[in-house]
Amino acid sequence: MRRMSEPIRLEDFHDPSGPRISYVIARLERAVRKAINARVSEYGLTTLQYTTLSVLGRRGELSNAQLARRAYMTPQSMSEVIEALEAKGLITRSQHPSHRRVYPATLTAEGKRVLAACDAEVDAFEREMLAPLSPRERRALETGLVKAVRALRAGLPEH
DSSP: OOOTTSOOOGGGTOOTTSOOHHHHHHHHHHHHHHHHHHHHGGGTOOHHHHHHHHHHHHHOSBOHHHHHHHHTOOHHHHHHHHHHHHHTTSEEEOOOSSOTTOOOEEEOHHHHHHHHHHHHHHHHHHHHHHTTSOHHHHHHHHHHHHHHHHHTTOSOOOO
């Protein structure tokens, strides 16, 4: 058993005969993006557009800068996504009452409908991806991943 004062060794959590955890996570991230893209493209969306709709669906009205931060995109890239979603009639923007240059986005009724359909597709994909895991393993995976993201200060702040 390791004492708290002892440094953590790589072999404490990594089997040297297997792939590195960072490699496995990178492979998973690429596979997840590809699968989500395939499902949301049926609705005329890219993964980034779906992510933006999803953030708006959960958070409500947000500015370009707020959306960019939550979706881990540059404000310039988010501007392109917002313009495309607005052109598709999935979001609408209106001038902020006290900030002349801020135009927060909100979902339209069509945006809510498309988001619900895409969410159902992504839910089905996630069930398929996680099917080999027991409920206990799923909870452990989610807990571990959230802790890893927080350790890297890459989002998911404590509430």
